[in-house]
Amino acid sequence: MREYLSNIYTGLMTVFIGMKITLQHVFTKSVTIQYPDVRVPMVDRVRNRLYVNMDDCIGCDQCARACPVDCITIETVKSLPGEDLGKTSNGKKKALWVTKFDIDIAKCCYCQLCVFPCPTECIYMTDTYEFSEYNRQNLIYNYSTLSPEEAEQKVINFQKFEEEKKAAKAAADAAAAAAKAKEGEAK
Numbered sequence: 793m794r795e796y797l798s799n800i801y802t803g804l805m806t807v808f809i810g811m812k813i814t815l816q817h818v819f820t821k822s823v824t825i826q827y828p829d830v831r832v833p834m835v836d837r838v839r840n841r842l843y844v845n846m847d848d849c850i851g852c853d854q855c856a857r858a859c860p861v862d863c864i865t866i867e868t869v870k871s872l873p874g875e876d877l878g879k880t881s882n883g884k885k886k887a888l889w890v891t892k893f894d895i896d897i898a899k900c901c902y903c904q905l906c907v908f909p910c911p912t913e914c915i916y917m918t919d920t921y922e923f924s925e926y927n928r929q930n931l932i933y934n935y936s937t938l939s940p941e942e943a944e945q946k947v948i949n950f951q952k953f954e955e956e957k958k959a960a961k962a963a964a965d966a967a968a969a970a971a972k973a974k975e976g977e978a979k
């Protein structure tokens with residue numbers, strides 16, 4: 793009988809202690825947040841997803857060369873005489889078509905080493921930290937403002953220009969050589 797009553801007492805005390813703890817937590821300030829409805833504010837200078845403002849990119853490749861994991865791929869084509877690519881917001885004249893500017897963010901280690909050498913400050917880290925993807929390919933960000941067809945056309949245009957320049961130089965050299973030979977004959 794004594795053991796029976798003791799078990800009832802223990803049971804009631806256990807429920808009472810449990811309810812006391814529960815009640816205490818009802819009035820205690822929560823340490824968790826209701827993510828994603830509520831978000832932790834990011835600190836200044838946070839290093840999350842990279843962004844490139846292509847309006848200011850001059851295609852100098854310095855960011856790609858600074859990257860320790862080679863996750864930036866840049867390809868450029870020289871502009872042709874007469875083509876005006878405009879200027880960056882800090883007044884630098886643009887002379888290259890940026891036909892490819894890819895960042896494989898899956899490889900990025902967020903070191904920010906690409907940001908410091910940029911002469912136009914157009915590559916920087918943002919506070920965006922939610923960019924998970926099901927397909928890894930989607931983590932390669934393409935920043936070039938040219939479509940693949942336009943990029944290909946820029947390459948073709950430049951090759952054509954170079955060939956024409958070479959042909960013109962060869963013709964000028966041949967004409968000069970012929971004139972020199974004629975001059976020699978006249979003497």
Ligand code: SF4
Nearest residue numbers: 859900901903904906
């Ligand atoms: S943050 Fe670092 S790893 Fe990422 S692209 Fe820039 S240099 Fe490369």
Ligand code: SF4
Nearest residue numbers: 849850852853855910
């Ligand atoms: S360093 Fe800046 S300007 Fe040069 S290619 Fe990279 S993003 Fe463009």
